[in-house]
Amino acid sequence: MPKAVQLSAYGGIEQLNLVDVPKPQPKAGEVVVRVVAAGTNPGEISIREGRLKDVFSMDFPFGQGADFSGRIDSVGAGVAEFAAGDEVLGWSEERSAQAEYVVSNPSRLISKPPALDWFRAGSLFVVASTAVGAVHAVALRPGDVVAISNAAGGVGSLAVQLARRTGARVIGIASEAGEKFLRSVGVEHVAHGDGLAERLRALAPKGIDAFLDLFGGGYVELALALGVAPERIDTIMDFAAAEKHGVKTDGSSAAASRETLAFIANLIAWGEMVMPLAAVYPLAQFKDAYAELARRKAHGKIVLAVDAPVSQPLHPG
Numbered sequence: 001m002p003k004a005v006q007l008s009a010y011g012g013i014e015q016l017n018l019v020d021v022p023k024p025q026p027k028a029g030e031v032v033v034r035v036v037a038a039g040t041n042p043g044e045i046s047i048r049e050g051r052l053k054d055v056f057s058m059d060f061p062f063g064q065g066a067d068f069s070g071r072i073d074s075v076g077a078g079v080a081e082f083a084a085g086d087e088v089l090g091w092s093e094e095r096s097a098q099a100e101y102v103v104s105n106p107s108r109l110i111s112k113p114p115a116l117d118w119f120r121a122g123s124l125f126v127v128a129s130t131a132v133g134a135v136h137a138v139a140l141r142p143g144d145v146v147a148i149s150n151a152a153g154g155v156g157s158l159a160v161q162l163a164r165r166t167g168a169r170v171i172g173i174a175s176e177a178g179e180k181f182l183r184s185v186g187v188e189h190v191a192h193g194d195g196l197a198e199r200l201r202a203l204a205p206k207g208i209d210a211f212l213d214l215f216g217g218g219y220v221e222l223a224l225a226l227g228v229a230p231e232r233i234d235t236i237m238d239f240a241a242a243e244k245h246g247v248k249t250d251g252s253s254a255a256a257s258r259e260t261l262a263f264i265a266n267l268i269a270w271g272e273m274v275m276p277l278a279a280v281y282p283l284a285q286f287k288d289a290y291a292e293l294a295r296r297k298a299h300g301k302i303v304l305a306v307d308a309p310v311s312q313p314l315h316p317g
Helices: 042-048 125-137 154-165 176-184 196-203 219-225 239-245 258-269 283-295
Strands: 003-007 016-020 031-039 067-075 087-091 101-104 109-111 145-149 169-174 188-191 210-213 233-235 277-282 301-305
Touching (some): 003 283, 042 283, 067 101, 087 125, 087 258, 145 154, 154 169, 169 196, 176 188, 196 219, 219 239, 277 283, 283 301
Parallel strands (some): 169 188, 277 301
Antiparallel strands (some): 003 016, 031 067, 031 101, 031 301, 087 109
16 A cells, blocks of 8 residues: 555654555546655644644644655546646645655646756745745845845755845855855855854944844844844744744745746756755655754755655765
């Protein structure tokens, strides 16, 4: 029987299991995709631990994962846009992408650009829509100075490049391990940690115009202390600070669409943007992937290979 990652109860990684499930059959207006690769995202940890149960209310057991790439296995009545064998990427609103088969509405799929590899395609939707939503929220203009935390992470690595495309000067806050990547895409690196405010003031003595918080843990307060206006601060992590200070929280939901996915997929496919992979794990090692994700030190995306050999190094950089 096909395999799927399922959550049996709220809690730690031990509540996740790879279980046998019936092969899904498409209803009218649906397709079934044979998954090649599926992404992991920090939000899955929050869902698993029950912190988002008011947003994602589901009965146990339920699946995990939003992003996927694969080939159309079967189509339901009335579906004309896709046919069996078509290569696609997209997302699951049911959080069920980390599985050998996933049911999808065609409105959540796009054709996979031939030049885009399966692993990047399978982990793209959440980071693409989040990065686009966050960058759009702070209304960058040519000549602006924007600081971005967690700048070498999955969302950050795309957000810094999108910010650069607006003509803004981009300062990426990241560990020393992320410096090489950030400089390769034209972003100024600054190390996080003690003394960050002073380092940012030294880099931008005339002030910082906008701030993207992609990590949480006090960056909203830092941005305000640096004089950034609340309407030009966006956080995708610190919702308590956003409510307290009136800053924005635009992310994936603000930009979730096929158009956003196609836009970013084609930029990556044609080499106009780069998307680093931190690690690729076979589906059977999904718990190792989640353990690495929880450390929050990954440079790029952590991906599950479902129907694809892990022919590249586990940590390709």
